[in-house]
Amino acid sequence: MTFSLLHATDFADRLLYKIIPPLKAGMVVLADRYAYTAFARDATRGVDRQWVRELYSFAVRPDLSLYFRVPIDVSVDRLLARRMKLKFYEAGMDLGWSTSPVESFKLFQGKVLEEYDHLVQEFGLQVIEAAGSITDQQRLVRMLVSQQVQMTRSVEMSDDESI
């Protein structure tokens, strides 16, 4: 619970200082992770799903949410290749499911991925298959983002103040 609430506090702070002001100014905000991370991670840690959703009800609904989906083995390989050591909480070591960090990571993140699959349905996340090439992913992302930006451009124009 404290883990969940600490993250929510941090999120609220960033929402109010870093997300809402630029949105009001008509800017594009790119968020690396959002409330969905909390939904997946906290539910895996045993926090009530509905409670977490209600907790985050102050969050702004994104115009577009991209979910980069990757099989658990690919995820482990990438992390191990980059920095050799898995982070304690990322591997869910606090849950005591396994004493091996790699094993614990696979168990914990496996559950997290299951939660994400539910979220895709519930919140209409756009799934990007992240096992593929970076170029292919980026093209798809650009296509999806430009659709959004074009839809809102007209609004921005009419909103401009005269100098």
Added chain:
Amino acid sequence: MTNPSDASASEQPGANGQSLAGRYYGRSIPYLPIDGYPGKLFVVEGTDGVGRSTQIQLLREWLEVKGYGVVETGWTRSPLMQPTIEIAKSSNTLNKLTFVLLYATDFADRLEKEIIPALKAGFVVLSDRYIFTALARAGVRGVDRQWLRNLYGFAIAPHIVFYLNIDVKTLSRRVLESRGMDFWESGMDLKTGDDIYDSFRAYQRSLLREYSSMADEFHFRVVDARRSIDRIQDELRRQVAAYLEPAEKPTEPALAR
């Protein structure tokens, strides 16, 4: 969080018609089932400077003499969060939402690490303030009431909530006589004016209004805090004794003979 109709099905006569006592108010902490724990949770609520800590200290001594194990807990006293909250208060970056969430984190930490283990082990837990302080403070600052009640749904409904009720006039004098008015207790963050005295009165008046609006919802036992320390303590002890030892009185004469 509470539904008045829930309370009608009272099962504990001492619980002030409060069938929820000892259970979660709303959405529970799924990994911490708490049903049937032997400990008791007594809360002393009331605004700043009303005399809560004094009463709790006296209550504690009395309970310990009677042989109860007592654990005390208080608002923002968790080792995890207290330093963070102090830092956040001293800078000017604290938004009402982050304020609320920091308090909730502190509470969650104490609930998991202090209150629940103590109740499980059969202690009497005396809580100096409880979620009602958070609800009142946030309510005054315009945070959505339903959201707040959902947020604190993981709180355990106390067995008794004493609410030390006072009027703003008496309170102002009492606070000025002891330690003076402080920035937060005067609601200076609400920026209603530069005068701390006026701000204190206006802020405390709305806080008191928030507290009394919760009295029915959360089954407060309202105690008149304008009386002397001893008179208040007598009343608290009487009610606590009636709750803890409802069957003790009749057996005593038999033993004496």
